[in-house]
Amino acid sequence: MEGSIRYLDIASVIVGVDGSQSARKAALWAAAEAVRRDRPLHIVHGADALFVSADTFERVRQAGRQLLDETAETVSSEYPGLTVTTEFSRRDPVASLHRAAGLHGTIVVGNRGLGGFSSLLLGSVGLETAAGAKTPVIVVRGAEDRNEAGIVTAAVCDELDLTCAQYAAREAELRKASLRLLHVWSILQSVGLVASMLDDVGEITEEHVRKLKAITEQIRDEYPSLTVQADAEKSASVAGVLVEASNHADLLVMGGRRKPGYIGPMLGRVTHSLVHHAHCPVLLVPRHSRGSGSES
Template sequence: MEGTTSSSEPGSVVVGVDGSEPARQAALWAAAEAARRECPLHIVHGSDTDGRVLYLSAKSIEHVRQAGREVLDATATAVTERFPGLPVNTEFSRSAPVPSLHRSAGLHGTIVVGNRGAGGFSSLMLGSVGLKVAAGAKTPVIIVRGIDNGAEKGVVLAAVRDEHDLESARHAAREAELRKGSLRLLHVWNILQSVGMVATMLDDVDQIAGEQAQHLNTVGDRIREEFPDTTVHVDAEKSVSVAGVLVEASRGADLLVMGGRRSPGYLGPTLGRVTHTLVHHANCPVQLIPRHSQEHGSES
């Protein structure tokens, strides 16, 4: 993800809905997030009627518009019933869902989407709209998944690779602060990536391990300094699968926050391999924080 927000201060909350049950759950989750941030919830339905006008009749277009407005009204009603004091506004957009959400979030909003849209084929897979929103966003994106597994844990998990993840760690600390919970900074060292498949000297491995720990401790020290009232735990693990460790760690968290690294693609931006795995298989909602394009813009 290219671009970045200017600070970790939480912005407005924008949620996309399409009439599916995952979108409804995402809207309720987003409402709780907006309540924590003490800001209104903005519910968006991107109908893409502008893109269909050449091949749909006027009657069909009106049907699409009516269905979209009904989705917005039903979602707003469900949110208001659950959060009666929360300011809620709705937006029916004639544009497609992805540009509608990006535009509504502006420079500092947070976009929330469900883990599967109306056209999804598996409850484990993130829909194409969600993937495009996450890959192209310049503001934080939260994919809501893994929320049917019981009570909150009171823990926010942040994936940290090096000092370039300081900004995403700040966002995670802010989320932990809003929840009055703790923050776990987790660095996963892929030893095969670091030393290769060829046998190496033990001293080399120890040196690399020390360098990895230093990166993590540097981020941890800064977060403790900036968020003195938040309990911060710093952990490092070695594994041949970074994504596997993070998926397992997400079982003990209410939210997983990570830098939204992006790989170059022939058809536009795509999520890196680890990020892609997490948004499909994490056991809790995943928040992707945009990165400067020059800071590890691709993910190996």
């Protein structure tokens, strides 16, 4: 491994680059985030070159260093006061980003890499990074020319999402924006297949509203100067409501729910939909669930 990791701390911003336009966009977005946090930016290129010949590695290393230097120059010209460090790693990109983030850093990735189809779906590196991360991950999505909404939206489910709401409140303060706490639940999931249980529907609705109110009151106590709006909605598609909400937000924050997979952790259904289809950047905050049953 090469590079400097002299400045990493609890609020550091780490961005992965691979030469794609998406990664360049992510690097500039990450730089703006680092400026907002008044912290340095660390740019990482994982070459996945552990088992190659010396000649091949030297060519990969030179290309990687050139990419890092060019990215750092672009970022520095846009944000001249920002401290920027770079790191070339022989490891694969996912392991390189996780290692650079350590215990507290925030990882930023683009919505797609160099490989795969020319759609706007998140690439495999981004998916693996988000699924396996123990620190926050931001997937940079949305059009570059979209107007600022002045809103940070947090998707909250229950008391386990208080940390998610706190992250969102901090991001709203940094942006001088308002905070929207959005609680969405699937009524079909709540009552199973028995659609005629109207009394149960009413009780379930009250319970969901109670959970949202508890989180909202705590956030308002902790951030008294922040404008906080709380909305509770029921829908047949939780992901659909959140994707639509992302149309009117500068950042969508949610608990990054994971579930076991055949070859490693996977993102839950709703989380997976958001990182593929949201209209704004998505910040995934690791969520420590009660058990393995939740995969939303």
